[in-house]
Amino acid sequence: MALVIAGERSGVGKTTVTLALLASLRRRGFNVQSFKVGPDYIDPMFHQYVTGRPCRNLDAVLTSEAYVQECFAQHTQAVEFALVEGVMGLFDGVKSLGKAEAMPHAPFPMPKNDFASTAHIARLLQLPVLLVIDCSRLSGSVAAIAHGYRSLDPRLQFAGIVLNRVGSDRHLQLLEEAIEPLQLPILGVLRRQDNITLPDRHLGLVPADELTDLDAVLDKLAHIGNDCFNWEHLLPLLEKSTTDTHRNTPEKHLRLSAFICGSKSKIRLGIAYDHAFNFYYQDNLDILESLGAELVFWSPLKDSLPADIQGLYFGGGFPEVFAEELSQNSQVLPAVKQAITAGMPVYAECGGLMYLCEKIVDFEGHSWQMVGALPARAVMGKRLTLGYRQATALQNTALLAAGETVYGHEFHRSELTLLGKEGEASILDMPTPLYQAVGISPQLSASAGVMEGWISHQLHASYIHLHWGAFPEMPVRFLQHCLQFNPLSNSVDKI
Known part of the structure; x- marks a missing residue:
């Protein structure tokens, strides 16, 4: 018990x-x-x-x-x-x-x-x-x-x-x-x-x-x-009862992990982890390791981009609080952008999405340079966006197939201000929307659907946090894309 x-x-x-x-x-x-x-x-x-x-x-x-x-x-x-x-x-x-x-x-x-x-x-x-x-x-x-x-x-x-x-x-x-x-x-x-x-x-x-x-x-x-x-x-x-029965890892997890067994080496996956990025479900990290990933933790606040990685995972956190320090790590910002343009699979949630934008504008109105892989500013405000989301993928991504529906959660006080193609900096081609998303709340079963998130190259970026526990197909697909990315030549095979 x-x-x-x-x-x-x-x-x-x-x-x-x-x-x-x-x-x-x-x-x-x-x-x-x-x-x-x-x-x-x-x-x-x-x-x-x-x-x-x-x-x-x-x-x-x-x-x-x-x-x-x-x-x-x-x-x-x-x-x-x-x-x-x-x-x-x-x-x-x-x-x-x-x-x-x-x-x-x-x-x-x-x-x-x-x-x-x-x-x-x-x-x-x-x-x-x-x-x-x-x-x-x-x-x-x-x-x-x-x-x-x-x-x-x-x-x-x-x-x-x-x-x-x-x-x-x-x-x-x-x-x-x-x-x-x-x-x-x-x-x-x-x-x-x-x-x-x-x-x-x-x-x-x-x-x-x-x-x-x-x-x-x-x-x-x-x-x-x-x-x-x-x-x-x-x-x-x-006190936990001694009669509790152990539930084995579902057969689906074992079946989906089989693809990695033939790989000669583990997939090196960079996990952004520091004061600015620390919103991760432990189960997500455990699933990645169980599927054969080597998790390489690094700090966008102070580190260089890890060597020989085949994918990047940016969780949520407080990049707006540490925006000045993030902007001062001037070597890693172009390195992350270069990895994305080279086709490295990248998964970014909420704070990670904000970090990949052109700039973060903090609560005091100060603007700080970020990676610039997405044509937008993340602007902090008073309005809290909070709640569960039902999101349907509009096309294939590194995690989802077009038409698949997932449930996630949003929790942030920033909004994205889009820049045109003639924006402030050299930016990627305009990315395409990721989800058709509806909000779930006790008062309304679903609010009006909105376009949410972005796809660009092999970048999957969204405000929506996902838990992979019941849907291991998502991290499996992500690692499959990572497996086909050559970290030495910065090229990616067609999938």
């Missing part, structure tokens, strides 16, 4: 509670595997920093229900404890998008938009829920909140609640008196902690590897974890 940490809404302290539990378990010497519901990149970085193990994303939209179950089973085999941090409020999700839920239909009214929610994942994995409630502005009403969440979906098992941001002993007494008639265990009480903060920026928390005082913060959280939770009841819930 394991435990799902859920919130009654966003901002109630799920991540604080999760990190306190993880830090306390690690201080006790336990091996623990963490998971994060949804398409988050930043919270998993903090999980990994605490546990020493990559956090795994559980997202039924980006992958599938079966993959969520397989991923959980696979990565809890070698640990003693497992913990799943939820997303948003417990029942906040989207419409099913035609993906039928594996659980039996409920014979009672249910939210219409809880597919891929924390509740959905808890049902799929048959795990108990620990509900975090922000008590800073309520007392007796806490009972109505707890009762409503526990009773809405009888298929869910509730382990108990955590009372967060409790102001005083008297406040706690009122909360406990209100909860008592429900016979719902209070498994944690966290007081208001003004001295424990994690800084944030425009897309959420500042990533863990940028924080110099993170160890001190985690020491405080571990201390809080030791003192504020009912460990006698929590440890049995967190």
Whole structure:
């Protein structure tokens, strides 16, 4: 078994509670595997920093229900404890998008938009829920909140609640008196902690590897974890059951990886990884390695382009925050552009897409030179673009065949301003659109379709983040293209 940490809404302290539990378990010497519901990149970085193990994303939209179950089973085999941090409020999700839920239909009214929610994942994995409630502005009403969440979906098992941001002993007494008639265990009480903060920026928390005082913060959280939770009841819930069955790697993965076995050497794939580019699903990187890729991590902030690589992968991140430093690495910018024009397969998501544009215009209006492989400026603004996307490929790319549909996620505050062919710099021929994309949200099943992303040479660039877990055909095709690229002659065979 394991435990799902859920919130009654966003901002109630799920991540604080999760990190306190993880830090306390690690201080006790336990091996623990963490998971994060949804398409988050930043919270998993903090999980990994605490546990020493990559956090795994559980997202039924980006992958599938079966993959969520397989991923959980696979990565809890070698640990003693497992913990799943939820997303948003417990029942906040989207419409099913035609993906039928594996659980039996409920014979009672249910939210219409809880597919891929924390509740959905808890049902799929048959795990108990620990509900975090922000008590800073309520007392007796806490009972109505707890009762409503526990009773809405009888298929869910509730382990108990955590009372967060409790102001005083008297406040706690009122909360406990209100909860008592429900016979719902209070498994944690966290007081208001003004001295424990994690800084944030425009897309959420500042990533863990940028924080110099993170160890001190985690020491405080571990201390809080030791003192504020009912460990006698929590440890049995967190402990992974010895009866869990191992789910083998799907036959599809093994079958698709066969193409690489005959290769005389591994495919060298450059992975841009530093403070500017660090939004990667660990599963994507693992799949590439399992298919025979040698991952060569390098920094566009300070490194030269790695030698003898046959492809490039630019994940998302914060290139806008580090735009000045990126522009100052003047040797690597033309090298990346030359590799693209020579036909090297390149996959770029969100921040990677921005880096490949002519310029990035930051929040202060300063313009910084980037690679120039795409005829556009990435201009930062106040508007947040956020949500799942259903995207259909308009033509063949290094990852997709024309007409194929994928599900991804967007999360950015920049917009692209296109340049004409007579733009500011020497640019590639105008690329062609990559996707016909529609937005998915709880309010609307699909918004009007838009052209999204670009194809140029063997470059596949888009704002949409993809998780390859349930669709290994995509990285297989990408590596097949990489395999046919000759890094010595900078030429590419026709595919």
